[in-house]
Amino acid sequence: MxxxxxxxxxxxxxxxxxxxxxxxxxxxxxxxxxxxxxxxxxxxxxxxxxxxxxxxxxxxxxxxxxxxxxxxxxxxxxxxQKQQKTFQIQQATTELSQLREVFSDTENFLAKFDGATEAGLRDYVDLYQEVLYEGGITLYMVNIVEPFRSRLHQVFSRIQMMQNSIQMIMRPDAPDISAEARLKLSRSIKDRLAELRKLRGEIDEAIRHREREIDAMKREHA
Missing domain, CATH: 1.10.287 (Helix Hairpins)
Incomplete structure (x- = not known):
């Protein structure tokens, strides 16, 4: 003016x-x-x-x-645009942290069955019983992204459904289980754990993919 x-x-x-x-x-x-x-x-x-x-x-x-x-x-x-990119990075970082936490919980649970065999000493039935003695089948699931949350719930639900059968043969007054029935039960536990191992691998791949995404966003944001 x-x-x-x-x-x-x-x-x-x-x-x-x-x-x-x-x-x-x-x-x-x-x-x-x-x-x-x-x-x-x-x-x-x-x-x-x-x-x-x-x-x-x-x-x-x-x-x-x-x-x-x-x-x-x-x-x-x-x-x-900068604020939006910052929010995206923060959100992706949170999801990454959740995936890592679930991966660690899954690793710890699967480690309880290391060295298990289908039959004989230290079969899957024995190790399943040890897990029940320690406190049961529990996975502390955080609010991770789909579809992993639903799939983890499904897999662990199938593992927990076998708990009744295991508890029945653990009772002092329970009749001896036949070798064939025990082998069948041991293999069922093994199959459920195989599902969990496969899902653990997918979570691991999702972690690596999310890490690459975050690195790319940070370079773009810099």
């Missing part, structure tokens, strides 16, 4: 000075009879020029405002 006032003041001063000088020249030297009309024309021309300067100044000011608005919108858009 101050620049606009200074510019218009300068234009007005120059035009007024020009009119006075030309009027003095015309009065002193030539066109004495045409002086009133001549000066009137000069004043009109000066007014037109002055109006044009005002219009030009206004247009330039509007262009500056439009340019500043566009720059501000661009900065706001860039800032919003």
């Amino acid at each position: 101050k620049k606009k006032i200074r510019f218009l003041s300068t234009v007005f001063f120059v035009l007024l000075s020009s009119i006075l000088i030309i009027g003095w020249i015309s009065k002193t030297f030539i066109w004495t009879e045409l002086q009133p009309a001549f000066i009137g024309a000069l004043v009109a021309a000066a007014g037109a020029i002055f109006a044009a300067c005002i219009a030009y100044t206004g247009a330039r000011e509007n262009l500056e405002i439009a340019s500043n608005t566009a720059e501000q919108n661009a900065r706001q858009r860039i800032e919003f």
Whole structure:
């Protein structure tokens, strides 16, 4: 605004000075009879020029405002994109942490069955009984992303469903189980654990994939 006032003041001063000088020249030297009309024309021309300067100044000011608005919108858009990318990184990091926690819980559970055999000493039935003595079949499932949450629930539900059969043969008054029935039960436990191992591998791959995604987002965000 101050620049606009200074510019218009300068234009007005120059035009007024020009009119006075030309009027003095015309009065002193030539066109004495045409002086009133001549000066009137000069004043009109000066007014037109002055109006044009005002219009030009206004247009330039509007262009500056439009340019500043566009720059501000661009900065706001860039800032919003940065905030959105930051949120995506935080969300992906949270999901990664949850996947790692479930992977660790699954690893610990499967480790309880290391060295198990289908038959004989330390078969899957024996180790399953040891797990029950230690506190039962439990997986502390956090709020991980689908489909892993549903699949973990399904696999562990099938593992827990075998708990009744194991508890029945653990009772002191329970009749001896035949070798064939025990082998069948041991293989069933083994199959359920194989499902869990497969799912553990998929979770591990999901962890690696999410790590690569986060690294890529961080490089893009930098």
